[in-house]
Amino acid sequence: MKIAFLMLRYASEVRSPVTGDVIRLLGEWGADVEVIYPEEQVISLNAVRADHDLYVLKSRTELGLGYAGALDAAGATILNPYAVSVRLRDKIALTALLQAADVPTPQAYVTAHPGSLAPLLKDGPLAVKPYRGSGTRGVHVVWDPEDLDDVPSNQGPVFAQRLVERGSTETKVYYIGGQMFGVKRAWPARTYADKCGTAFTVSPKLREIAQRCAVAFGIDAFALDIVGSHDDPNVVDIKSFPTFTGVPNAALRVADYIYDAALRATNRRPMLVAAAGRKAS
Amino acid sequence: MKAVVIGTGRIGCGVAAQLLRAAGLEIVFVGRNPQVVDHLNRVGRYIVRLVDSRSSEDFVVTGVRAVLSSDASRVAAEISGADIVATAVGCGNLMSIAPLIASGLAQSRKRRTNVLAFENFGSAGDCLSRFVAGCLKGTRRASTHAVSGALVTRVVARREGDPAGDEPLVFVGDRQATVYVDAATLAAPLPAVEGMVITDRYDAAVQRKLFTFSAGHATAAYLGYLKGYRYIHTAVCDPEIRADVLEAMAEGQKALLARYGPDIAGDERTLHEILSRFDNAALNDSIERVGRDPVRKLAKEDRLVGPACLAREAGIIPEKLMLAVAAAMLFCPLADRAAMELSRTIRCDGPTAALCRVSGFSPDDTLAASAVRAYRRFASERPERSQLLSLEQPLWA
Numbered sequence: 069m070k071i072a073f074l075m076l077r078y079a080s081e082v083r084s085p086v087t088g089d090v091i092r093l094l095g096e097w098g099a100d101v102e103v104i105y106p107e108e109q110v111i112s113l114n115a116v117r118a119d120h121d122l123y124v125l126k127s128r129t130e131l132g133l134g135y136a137g138a139l140d141a142a143g144a145t146i147l148n149p150y151a152v153s154v155r156l157r158d159k160i161a162l163t164a165l166l167q168a169a170d171v172p173t174p175q176a177y178v179t180a181h182p183g184s185l186a187p188l189l190k191d192g193p194l195a196v197k198p199y200r201g202s203g204t205r206g207v208h209v210v211w212d213p214e215d216l217d218d219v220p221s222n223q224g225p226v227f228a229q230r231l232v233e234r235g236s237t238e239t240k241v242y243y244i245g246g247q248m249f250g251v252k253r254a255w256p257a258r259t260y261a262d263k264c265g266t267a268f269t270v271s272p273k274l275r276e277i278a279q280r281c282a283v284a285f286g287i288d289a290f291a292l293d294i295v296g297s298h299d300d301p302n303v304v305d306i307k308s309f310p311t312f313t314g315v316p317n318a319a320l321r322v323a324d325y326i327y328d329a330a331l332r333a334t335n336r337r338p339m340l341v342a343a344a345g346r347k348a349s
Numbered sequence: 350m351k352a353v354v355i356g357t358g359r360i361g362c363g364v365a366a367q368l369l370r371a372a373g374l375e376i377v378f379v380g381r382n383p384q385v386v387d388h389l390n391r392v393g394r395y396i397v398r399l400v401d402s403r404s405s406e407d408f409v410v411t412g413v414r415a416v417l418s419s420d421a422s423r424v425a426a427e428i429s430g431a432d433i434v435a436t437a438v439g440c441g442n443l444m445s446i447a448p449l450i451a452s453g454l455a456q457s458r459k460r461r462t463n464v465l466a467f468e469n470f471g472s473a474g475d476c477l478s479r480f481v482a483g484c485l486k487g488t489r490r491a492s493t494h495a496v497s498g499a500l501v502t503r504v505v506a507r508r509e510g511d512p513a514g515d516e517p518l519v520f521v522g523d524r525q526a527t528v529y530v531d532a533a534t535l536a537a538p539l540p541a542v543e544g545m546v547i548t549d550r551y552d553a554a555v556q557r558k559l560f561t562f563s564a565g566h567a568t569a570a571y572l573g574y575l576k577g578y579r580y581i582h583t584a585v586c587d588p589e590i591r592a593d594v595l596e597a598m599a600e601g602q603k604a605l606l607a608r609y610g611p612d613i614a615g616d617e618r619t620l621h622e623i624l625s626r627f628d629n630a631a632l633n634d635s636i637e638r639v640g641r642d643p644v645r646k647l648a649k650e651d652r653l654v655g656p657a658c659l660a661r662e663a664g665i666i667p668e669k670l671m672l673a674v675a676a677a678m679l680f681c682p683l684a685d686r687a688a689m690e691l692s693r694t695i696r697c698d699g700p701t702a703a704l705c706r707v708s709g710f711s712p713d714d715t716l717a718a719s720a721v722r723a724y725r726r727f728a729s730e731r732p733e734r735s736q737l738l739s740l741e742q743p744l745w746a
Contacts, residue, residue: 097582097630098402247577247736249746267738269745275732316738317576317587324583331633
């Protein structure tokens, strides 16, 4: 069984130990695991071949995604699929899909010019985000029209969400092959211990939301960023194949899932464990 | 010499026929699946792949043929000419194959034919013997037939390949080759078969396997299921589960020590050797397969309740075995009919009544009470289809 991870190399002080442990476990279980850093090589597009039974797309860089696209064209089996990963990068398409799947999200807007958002501020603050971004990078919280001057206007569509206060904690729901795990952690998380947070039992409401996301996007491994109250949760972001930090025995669970997915790939069985064909309930 | 092997599954192909063929016997399978029977006749061979974490080795079993179990007259004719009849059909199917065996034995000119039950429960030989005797009543063979239990130590986790195709099927198992055969009930001397050990202490050998290996395997499966793992090798990587599996096996081993002494019970190293077999990822042994049919596995003399009762007799508190019983009561993969039925019984009649029904405990038994207490602790806050995050302080995902 040959598995490749497409990754971006991180400095050791910011790197989560989970992915390293996943790779070690898969190796111990007999898988032939290769880590590919697209940023560190010259890729000949004439020679891209699907040499591995399964590719795990961990990198969220443009080059990582592009390489995944080339592998996809060469017939590779990728976790999560290339087309889905592309869609998840685009906050406009992502939000539209979430809304179509009846997943509660904050009111969202898109425009060409940040200044056009000014009239919306009378109803409350907005979080303006790069439409192709992830995490908190490039996010501007805008309370007053003059704050919009700080938002870059030359970087493509401007995406904004109605700000829902998350207070001093954030809520993550992780989805691993049909299983869901909740983690609450300090916001903003500064240390690794902060990032690990505290596990909690996922409520039926959050469970339903996560399942809807899995079905809507056709993915089995993702994280949801949840804001809002217990009774009125809102999904503000969805990340494909995150580090799963904070999930108890995360490395073991993720390795178990990837091992199973690789077996499915080698036996030409359907890849999606939970998302395919299961209605949200 | 000829052996008829009834059952074309993992144990029939992956153990019984492989050992008998290696000893030079001609192999004729009896199977109920027309596609597999047709495949074996068309291809004439299959592969037994023995794997561990470092390597794998293929053994090609050649020169095999097969007949359909529905073709009773052909089956009887094959059995009548056999020197050995082996069964590997699962305990629930022994009654249905007894008439086939009886009919073949009745036609046989041999004075005695060994029938070996490669079934994974201790009294398989006795059971099949009774069923066959019932069918032979009034015939000249009624008093001369015998069935011996044949205890398999190998795990054969799966079959690979497509019976519709022309490539040989592959049966994947670990490297254990020993089969213990009950000396007391052999009808005639067996030919030399490498790996086959004729023993006068068959019952002890059965209990040794059930109360250590099988107890640990089941504990890994049921606790692994609760925590949401897919494979046995993953479950035993979880430190909590690994410790509990080892402790459950130790409880069984202490019970064996009190009953049979150290020759049978083994020592701490024995348990670590067993645990290292569970680590064998090359088997891809799924938790759903190992935990399958908890109703049978919770029976009085089976792998969890059996050693627990024996441990109690020896003054040992079988805490982890009872924890595994509690976890087994929560085991309910959708494809496992017995598990779903147990789950339904628990819902309708309550956990105590359900456990007593499958395990033979009386309602006031302290072991049953401890298993039910553990069950309630797990079940009380469990959201549907959720995974346990910690065994110590039950928190569900």
